[in-house]
Every structure is written in C-alpha cells, then in structure tokens.
Amino acid sequence: VIVQGLREVAVSSVDELRGLMRFGMAMRTTGATLMNEHSSRSHAVLTFYLDKKSSKHARNMEVTSSKFHFVDLAGSERANRTGNVGERFKESIHINSGL
Secondary structure, eight states: OOOTTOOOOOOOSHHHHHHHHHHHHHHOOEEOOSSOTTEESSOEEEEEEEEEESOSSGGGOOEEEEEEEEEEOTTOSOHHHHTOOHHHHHHHHHHHHTO
C-alpha cells in the first residue's frame, strides 16, 4: 500500500511536535455541513511513538515504548444528518468508498 503524503518525523521536544501538528492540520481538507462547521473531507492518521528512558547512563538504561494512533475518518457522519446535497453528497459517497 502506498500512502500519498505519508511522513515519519522524529521530534525531541513538545514544541517540535506542536509544529508538526499545526502543519498536519493545515494540510487537511475541511468543509461545512449541518453537523460540523469544519467537517473533514479527507482521512487523517496520526501515530505517536513515545520512548521514555529511565536513566542517562547507557549501561543501566531501560526504555519503555508506547504507540498511539489518532484517526479522523472524513465524512463519517450519517448522510441524512449532514444536509449534504448535490456535489457535496457525491463527495461524501466517494470519501467513504475508500474505507
């Protein structure tokens, strides 16, 4: 599977992470519906790999690793509740066909 626009970036501070999140939010496509003023029109997956190191000494270092997935599925609202008609309704069908 090839995912267009997929990136993996290492960060070492909260500020770097925030910057990447702002970049990702700016890349998303949104549009208004009756349910949500900023409804997603594209899918997004954000995965965090978090490593916690217990010691600064290499010999005694223990690493605890965690992995978090945050997923935003575009157009996941019920079609009849969004008020989408015409091209926006067709767009919703097309978005969900990829799931």
